Amino acid sequence: MREFIVEADGGSRGNPGPAGYGAVVRDAATGETLTEAAEFLGVVTNNVAEYRGLLAGLRAAHALDPTARVHVRMDSKLVVEQMSGRWKIKHPDMKPLAGQARSVFPPDQVTYEWIPRDRNKQADRLANEAMDAGAKGEQWSPSQSRADLAATAPTADETASPPDETAALPDETAAALPDEAAALPGEEDRPPSGQAHSSAPGWSAAPDLGAPATLVLLRHGETPLTPQKRFSGSGGTDPSLSAAGREQAHRVAEALARRGTIQDVVASPLARTRETAAIVAARLNLDVTVEDGLRETDFGAWEGLTFGEVRERYPDDLNAWLADPQAHPTGGGESFAETAVRLAATRDKLVAAYPGRTVLLVTHVTPIKTLIRLALGAPPESLFRMELSAASLSAVAYYADGNASVRLFNDTSHLRP
Incomplete structure (x- = not known):
């Protein structure tokens, strides 16, 4: 090269x-x-x-x-x-x-x-x-x-x-923190030559931005651990879908086929996401690309435990984790801050690879919540204030000027009989 x-x-x-x-x-x-x-x-x-x-x-x-x-x-x-x-x-x-x-x-x-x-x-x-x-x-x-x-x-x-x-x-x-650099003082608020100025925050009036890259975010279907609300990250047993999860995947596949907008399918490397993606991609007659950056957070020693069990066994570690995005789960798992850095890089890679296209990302709770949080510019604690159901759909559009627009969150209408 x-x-x-x-x-x-x-x-x-x-x-x-x-x-x-x-x-x-x-x-x-x-x-x-x-x-x-x-x-x-x-x-x-x-x-x-x-x-x-x-x-x-x-x-x-x-x-x-x-x-x-x-x-x-x-x-x-x-x-x-x-x-x-x-x-x-x-x-x-x-x-x-x-x-x-x-x-x-x-x-x-x-x-x-x-x-x-x-x-x-x-x-x-x-x-x-x-x-x-x-x-x-x-x-x-x-x-x-x-x-x-x-x-x-x-x-x-x-x-x-x-x-x-x-x-x-x-x-x-x-600036060791990825997002910390202010606009420089004293700069004129004028657009570059030949470009229109943005009329409002988050929206661009520039005529040459083109169609956005739209990432449709699908949480995988249920696994045996999902109804029990157990920690299930990238460092655990890597469970496959349950029968209920496979049914959910087929339902979302039918819904996406009716919409007819998905052009590419990208999945996390874990079994539950690859299985969900395979069911959807087969219905849409598309191939699946695996992207390691979409994997779930590694929850360390908490893998397979319920929240109550973690509270009982590791109370100090859990309190620190809930209070500080830099804190790690017990046993050296991945912090939310580390997950955010990984997801931001993965987002940029995918937006650059699929300009103007609508791409289905089959991934997990924390990656989806993190992408939504980053798009909104919300603080890390907002992760604990989002409900994300199995086989739910969310969507974010990314424009060429770097702005993002959240278009859908936790839609489960396709799962209803």
């Missing part, structure tokens, strides 16, 4: 002000420059220019080889941390651009690295060339004379990121 290095930069003389970006694609093995890109953007912010540079670099790499692995290097800590998933993207101008960047390659093909500005000179030079050309009313092209442009090019300091981008903000110094 080929490997590329993408170096990208963006600058704005005024923030917002006349702006441009530059991007370079190199062969990772030889260091050879394979292609360059640059563009004058008009009046936008520095951060918008940085994201536009990233997007251009990824698209240029994709045009060379869509199967390649890509290592992105940028001097914008904001972009690197947000695209790596360690900082949350809150600014409305950034979300559509980040969504477009994530959609160019599957997430597992791209990695990100922050580098100092003096190691990003080629992309910085291209961004300056684009801004110089724009100031003259010209379009940048790779055939332009470097000498002519160098005569009027500003120093690196003139296009340096403003202090509020690269300085460690109070929220950003705690």
Whole structure:
């Protein structure tokens, strides 16, 4: 598999002000420059220019080889941390651009690295060339004379990121938490060039978002442990469906066949989900793809026990688990915080793999509740306030700007006689 290095930069003389970006694609093995890109953007912010540079670099790499692995290097800590998933993207101008960047390659093909500005000179030079050309009313092209442009090019300091981008903000110094990075202070609330501004939180007025990726979330049918309300995660006995569970799977299969909207089926690797998925997929004439990230939480020593039995045997551990999403079940199971990180990565992988499609995910209680919680931006304790029945259906639509819309939760109407 080929490997590329993408170096990208963006600058704005005024923030917002006349702006441009530059991007370079190199062969990772030889260091050879394979292609360059640059563009004058008009009046936008520095951060918008940085994201536009990233997007251009990824698209240029994709045009060379869509199967390649890509290592992105940028001097914008904001972009690197947000695209790596360690900082949350809150600014409305950034979300559509980040969504477009994530959609160019599957997430597992791209990695990100922050580098100092003096190691990003080629992309910085291209961004300056684009801004110089724009100031003259010209379009940048790779055939332009470097000498002519160098005569009027500003120093690196003139296009340096403003202090509020690269300085460690109070929220950003705690960015070990995946969702902690605020929109930067002082940025103008203006959309990127050619895009409409969001009219309300959670909704986008941009015309080019396209159809969302819709994840239809199916909890597996009953197992012998389900009516007894026993902990049944990925570290237990891996039970199969009961007779009642198989009947539930057939009922949901008929309901989904009537709707006729499911295009793909993806299942957790555990027996109860694979069996449920097989029954549904056979009815829909589809294949099943197994995704390990959809597995249930590992409940450690609590596997197979009821809540009351856990309360009796491990009261302190249970109290800690109920109070803190970082706490682990007895015996080294998986915390809810760890489950959330796994599910967020799995969600991003699937949304990128199935753009504009309606995909049935056959999974478990905690993954479904976690995906709903993340879509709503709800706190971790909301997991304990959701009821999710066996063989129930929920649905979330994911748009290219990073926004999500919960469309259905715990629907069991198909199970009624």
